[in-house]
Amino acid sequence: MKRLMWDEAVKCPDVSVNHLLTSSCFITITLVVMAMVSEFLGQLTLSYGGEKEPKFPTVVPVRDFDPAKDAARIETAIKTKGVDEQTIIDILTRRSYEQRREIAFEYERIAKKDLITALKGALSGSLESLMLGLMKSTVQYDASELKTSMKGLGTDEETLIEIVCSRSNEELVEIKKVYKDMFKKELDKDVAGDTSGDFAKLLLALVQTKRDEPSNVVDYQMIDEDARSLYEAGVKKKGTDVATWISIMSQRSVPHLQKVFDRYKSYSPYDMKESIRKEVKGDLEKSFLTLVECFENRQLYFANRLSDAMKSKGAKEKVVTRIMVSRCEVDLMKIRKEFKKQHKRSLYQTIAEHTKGDYQNALLSLCAGDD
Numbered sequence: 489m490k491r492l493m494w495d496e497a498v499k500c501p502d503v504s505v506n507h508l509l510t511s512s513c514f515i516t517i518t519l520v521v522m523a524m525v526s527e528f529l530g531q532l533t534l535s536y537g538g539e540k541e542p543k544f545p546t547v548v549p550v551r552d553f554d555p556a557k558d559a560a561r562i563e564t565a566i567k568t569k570g571v572d573e574q575t576i577i578d579i580l581t582r583r584s585y586e587q588r589r590e591i592a593f594e595y596e597r598i599a600k601k602d603l604i605t606a607l608k609g610a611l612s613g614s615l616e617s618l619m620l621g622l623m624k625s626t627v628q629y630d631a632s633e634l635k636t637s638m639k640g641l642g643t644d645e646e647t648l649i650e651i652v653c654s655r656s657n658e659e660l661v662e663i664k665k666v667y668k669d670m671f672k673k674e675l676d677k678d679v680a681g682d683t684s685g686d687f688a689k690l691l692l693a694l695v696q697t698k699r700d701e702p703s704n705v706v707d708y709q710m711i712d713e714d715a716r717s718l719y720e721a722g723v724k725k726k727g728t729d730v731a732t733w734i735s736i737m738s739q740r741s742v743p744h745l746q747k748v749f750d751r752y753k754s755y756s757p758y759d760m761k762e763s764i765r766k767e768v769k770g771d772l773e774k775s776f777l778t779l780v781e782c783f784e785n786r787q788l789y790f791a792n793r794l795s796d797a798m799k800s801k802g803a804k805e806k807v808v809t810r811i812m813v814s815r816c817e818v819d820l821m822k823i824r825k826e827f828k829k830q831h832k833r834s835l836y837q838t839i840a841e842h843t844k845g846d847y848q849n850a851l852l853s854l855c856a857g858d859d
């Protein structure tokens with residue numbers, strides 16, 4: 489097909505010897521050149537490597553977007569006696585973050601007050617935290633969840649582990665930047681101040697974001713050496729050389745580590761996750777397990793965490809909200825697929841079964857479909 493077009497384009501000038509190229513001939517040549525250029529650029533992108541992870545969102549920009557109309561509808565919903573939560577949910581869970589920002593801007597112009605303050609006054613409980621979460625970008629939301637997990641006296645280790653151990657290197661780099669912008673403090677200093685021992689060392693190593701970029705070349709020798717080092721530092725010896733585990737798991741690329749854990753089985757009688765359970769305990773154990781699960785299949789990790797949180801007594805709404813809000817514009821569509829595959833019920837059905845009221849409606853809307 490392309491060959492034919494090229495032949496035609498080359499033949500064209502013969503037809504119009506003393507004339508300018510006819511417009512159709514000119515267009516043909518232009519198209520051929522454009523096709524060649526785009527093919528060339530395509531190859532460039534392919535061989536460049538290190539490109540951003542593709543996204544699989546459930547929440548995408550709405551077409552025919554009218555921020556002023558949305559803002560006016562929200563203002564009416566807030567002023568309605570008893571608050572019309574459904575309208576607020578329908579609008580804010582079906583717009584992208586950029587669009588929600590435009591709505592907030594228009595809202596302030598129309599209502600002469602800040603949308604976030606207005607939402608705080610109108611909503612409460614889990615629905616309020618979900619909606620306020622949506623008013624932040626994914627990165628701002630992750631940064632503020634981290635901040636909240638370390639605020640005050642105690643530390644919410646569960647949240648800290650979930651975010652630091654599940655985010656990609658690229659995501660962590662962004663989170664660190666935004667964290668500093670928002671709170672005027674370095675994330676690693678806050679983490680160091682709030683944790684201790686090997687647990688602190690592992691989190692700090694991850695926050696330092698020293699992980700290698702995936703490489704096109706598979707280094708079999710290094711895969712073998714890393715697998716043996718992990719075994720010799722743990723299952724093979726009395727006690728555990730945690731520093732070795734930390735350095736390998738915080739610095740190697742994810743595709744490399746996947747091959748390392750596979751190779752690991754030829755040295756150790758237990759796979760990597762069983763070895764972690766045998767060697768370390770508490771928050772350190774949970775952190776290493778989260779890391780390995782995310783290296784293997786990050787979306788499956790989130791799917792399992794959503795399932796556990798919803799099935800636990802008194803549904804852990806904080807965990808459910810955090811995952812739904814932080815992943816809806818990243819990879820929730822893939823999480824839905826993994827959820828259905830693993831649990832034989834869809835995420836949508838599970839939300840419908842384990843949550844209720846306006847909060848449930850908001851979650852179902854973020855989920856954006858049954859599987």
Ligand SMILES: [Ca+2]
Nearest residue numbers: 722723725727
């Ligand atoms: Ca050991």
